[in-house]
Amino acid sequence: MKQTLDFDIVVIGGGIVGLASAYQIADSHPDVRLAVLEKEDRLAAHQTGHNSDVIHSGLYYKPGSSKAKTCAQGRKELISFAKKYHIPYEICGKVIVATQESELGNLDYFFQNGLENNIEGIERIGSDEIKEIEPFCSGIAGIRVPCTGIIDYNQVAYKLAELIEKKGQTNKVLTSHEVTAFDKHDFYTNVVTNNGDFSTNYIINCAGLQSDRIARMDGINPGVRIVPFRGDYYELTEQAREKVKNLIYPVPDPDFPFLGVHFTRKIDGSVECGPNAVLSFKREGYGKTDFSLTDTWESLTYWGTWRLFMRHWRYGLGEYTRAFCKKLFLRQLQKLIPSLNSDDITPGVAGVRAQALGPKGQLIDDFKIERCGNSIHVLNAPSPAATASLAIGEYIKGIATEHFKL
Ligand SMILES: Cc1cc2nc3c(=O)[nH]c(=O)nc-3n(C[C@H](O)[C@H](O)[C@H](O)COP(=O)(O)OP(=O)(O)OC[C@H]3O[C@@H](n4cnc5c(N)ncnc54)[C@H](O)[C@@H]3O)c2cc1C
Helix, strand or coil: CCCCCCEEEEEECCCHHHHHHHHHHHHHCCCCCEEEECCCCCCCCCHHHCCCCEECCCCCCCCCCHHHHHHHHHHHHHHHHHHHCCCCEECCCEEEEECCHHHHHHHHHHHHHHHHCCCCCCEEEEHHHHHHHCCCCCCCEEEEECCCEEECHHHHHHHHHHHHHHHCCCCEEECCCCEEEEEECCCCEEEEEECEEEEEEEEEECCHHHHHHHHHHCCCCCCCEEEEEEEEEEEECHHHHHHCCCEEEECCCCCCCCCCCEEEECCCCCEEEECCCEECCCCCCCCCCCCCHHHHHHHHCCHHHHHHHHHHHHHHHHHHHHHHCHHHHHHHHHCCCCCCCHHHEEEEEEEEEEEEECCCCCECCCCEEEEECCEEEEEECCCCHHHHHHHHHHHHHHHHHHHCCC
16 A cells, blocks of 8 residues: 555545445554545435335345345344444334235245245235234234344444444544545546545545445446435324224335335334335436426436336326325325324325436336446445445445455
């Protein structure tokens, strides 16, 4: 390593994937000088701080896929990490509930997936058992997933940042540092930010909703475009919380990478319901009418977006109408909990997913992580990347160790 440079590796993005990657490298290579640069004034400001806070089991993902492998491994590592550093979490389990006959085929499909992925303790259950687990939930069949849990990913992110700085004296996790350009030289890169420049040998791009732009800034054609999908949540009022014991999910449509609106008890005792999935007109826009000309232009001038619209316009329209109409959102929730009424739910937070879209309109399902020269680019890290973050970090550390000759 050239000691004259500011850092050996600069990681872009202070979300859980960037932090977990830096942590894994710092843990194995304490002599490597690392910086994590985050553009916001706090860590976990986007996807990591706006998600359902669920520790996923790994049941949904195609056997053999990166998602399946890293979710199962990452879940276990995350739990050990939470135990070791006293981060509150709970393995409360969840139920996936079919409410009509037409969903039974997909329910079986996901159950088989779960068996192939060796998800511990999953059980196919009937309507009586659903009622025993979730007395207000009504369904005709379901899957009990005992190893699913809840955690606060913000707390995980901040603990990772603390450990990165502890493990190497020169390591830095810097907020309010937006990477705006790369000034490339023969043997190093100057990473230009709004708060000073940093010279480095290697770059790891974990910029979430901006990851395709960072890749292009690095002179790489990512082959995909990030299309933002907003997810709105409602919250159960305090009086209605008794209607949900833990986590209740519908049977998702295997053609989409979204899990459908679900009920999630959070670690603080509140209960969220959502999220839906609508194309957002702003990558980091959390309001229903937020708009960015650049982001919208980039989405709408991409063939992939139009091909996606043409293929799935009916699904998209349904999600849009539910986003703007509480009554329709409620109707969706009532499929799982029929006694829920309008007074039981109040508008909650929203999150925006960074979903990579291929030029043919294909929603990229699996994680997409690519190395190019002295850079590694995380180009698709949607759910369950928070659960899988430590395993993704391990994988990125492996690439860095081999190709960056750490
Ligand atoms: C609504 C929703 C619900 C979800 N639920 C779950 C769940 O229950 N369980 C689960 O496992 N996963 C869930 N996920 C997925 C999970 O949150 C994400 O996969 C994960 O947080 C991705 O982490 P990340 O670090 O890649 O991205 P992010 O958390 O978005 O971090 C990227 C960071 O890069 C920064 N950045 C961008 N550009 C620059 C720049 N130029 N310079 C410096 N910094 C930059 C951003 O500010 C941001 O902080 C959910 C996601 C959403 C949106």
